[in-house]
Amino acid sequence: MKLTVECNAINERNTFSNGDVLTGQLIVEVSKKTTIKSLTIKAKGKASVAWTETHGEQQVTYWDEEKYFSQTESILPNENSNGSFTLSPGRHTFPFVVQLPSNDLPSSFKGESGKVKYHLLAQLSRSLRVPSKAKTEFAFVSRPDALLPVAMAPQYGVKDRNVTFFASGNISMNIFLEKTGYQQGEHLIVKGEIVNSSTRKIVPKYIIYQKQSFFAQGNRTVHTSNIVKEKDAALSSSTRQTVSKILTVPWGATPTILNCRILKVEYRLKVILDVSFTKNPEIKLPLVILPACDGAMAKALEACQPQKTNYVH
Template identity: 45%
Template sequence: MSLTVKNISVIYNPINQNNTFTSGDLISGQVILDVAKDTQMQSLSVKIKGKAEVCWSERHGKTTVVYSDKEKYYSVEKFFVREEKTHGNDHETLRDPSGQPYSSVVAPGHHVYPFTFQLPLQHFPPTFKGSVGKIVYTLETKLSRSMRISSKAKAEFHYVPSPVVSNPELMAPQYGTKDKQMKLFTSGSVSMNINTEKMGYYLGEGLKVLAEVQNNSSRTIKPKYCLYEKHSFFAKGKRKLHTHDLFKEEGEPIEPSSRKTVTKVLPIPPSLTVSILNCRILKVEYRLRVYLDVPYASDPEIKFPIVILPLQSLSAASSGTNNDFQIWNQPTRGNAYPNPPPSAPPLNVVGQPGQFGAPGHYRPPLSQFPAPGYPGPPLSQFPAPDYPGAPLSQFPAPGYPGPPGQFGPSVSHQSDSSAPPPYVEYQLYPQLPDHPEKS
């Protein structure tokens, strides 16, 4: 920074105890400028913007290839001072509190320039920082002077979607069944029927799993549970994956030639990143794996997709716009959540990398895959990775004019050299379809 400009910074005013913002919120703040002597400004501006970006490199023989991509959500700039000949009329010019234009010449001392933005009513992915990708929302200020390098400063703010769930697909139960015949050192067979109450869970909520296990083998077996996550990054037709087990728990042993029904409640850590399914270049997904620990044999398992929902912030309680999960913020009486957690934890902690891949998974029947005996509604809007090609045309996404796409199976290796198919078009979730994936 030059000797003339001693300090330039931008700050904003929190609107709730978690210091988070959501669609439609007003975000106000100040640009602070300290100068040592009279200073002639060409322009002084403040900008609000949101974007996602990914970047990583891979070695291919002796060559290093860099994979990167960006996705911009919005960018709005306002000027306190500007030269008309250098800027068009598409930017708003702010005035001082008395309604007068700001002077382009500032005297020595401390100067404060207040501003206010309204966040767009569209809903965007939440703030996120991963190993090779991030989603950031920032306020930036820029001071331009003749024959001088521009002085800049920025501040990041935390954006979260804030829904009240009214989509029955997220609240519908999930079912899975698995039978396995034992070989070699273990004889007989085992089978299990697993169901969860729903697919969508709030941060801090309990995930209830009901397991009915028939042990007709010669060994004592034990049901086990694992919640894990997957971060997927996309660029130049490549896909990079990072997986991480969040926690593992186990149930009571089940003796040979016995049948047992076990109920397990798994806590959703309040520090997790909410599911990110509406970004073209990165995704954050979760999966529950239920398996039987069988000695001297491969373990039969069932996997379920889990969608982590954000808690509702006070600033968005009165908003009526649609959000990331095709659900709506509506006035409610009593509790705002169908299954509220005991408290509202901060939403500014980023989780670890993880995976969302899955053979052996059975989902509630999709409308094009009818299954007798299933009491719940069809889940045509949330096809499982094990049902490749389930159409998602009922999810229109404003601003993403690509053709309707499909979910295919995803991959388990770290990158895929094949080019991704056209992006999916549906409500607020434009994303790359998965590449073929192994367990």
């Protein structure tokens, strides 16, 4: 006997969101006449974290999990008086329909010390036999409704520093973003001004980095990684430059996750002025990465677009 779970895609990215109806079919292949007691499909979602730390000579593992939903549907037709169903030899297809919860759930994610996972589990039971099982994951992307107020807020930062070691003068920058939230694949335009009033040259660098935070038993572990890293040409001494740097959010970037108790996925834009023999001034601005979307999700984003801002240096 062979049991397989197939899921029908509802968009080109093969993702599902809050309140979506998930459809598919269970494929049962048998080589001889077989009587089935039950055939079910279960949809589940949960997050889990785990990591190990060394304290002296002792290793301690911290872990936690958060369950979101677990719902089971019976998809076996009633044929026999006892509720069983008899299959003839060959391949049989049983369609199923699962309504996903409409509440706010975190997107699918796999990180350094934790994950958010959604899957379908099929189970076929027969008399005096171990149940047959089949499992498949599906990608869940949280609708960005709760993030929209934050995503549409502008961001601004200022930094200046005196250069004193084997040099003199001052370097400064002001950086502006028209909004905080950007979809996967969207261009992010960094605006502002850099002033080099020192006797050294400086190199502007632009980094988008991801911060993963995991929480368990009152402890936290953090992992950071750069997902975009670019730089501009060096600015010579006594130079003023208007900034209009275009960065692209990677398509593969995990959407921001702030709606999970045991893990977070956050992003920052970091602008650095690289100066020799001195501490580099830097500005960090928060970013929200939103999933690439269409339909109702896209209309919600469009309705919340900020008014055009005239930026003044």
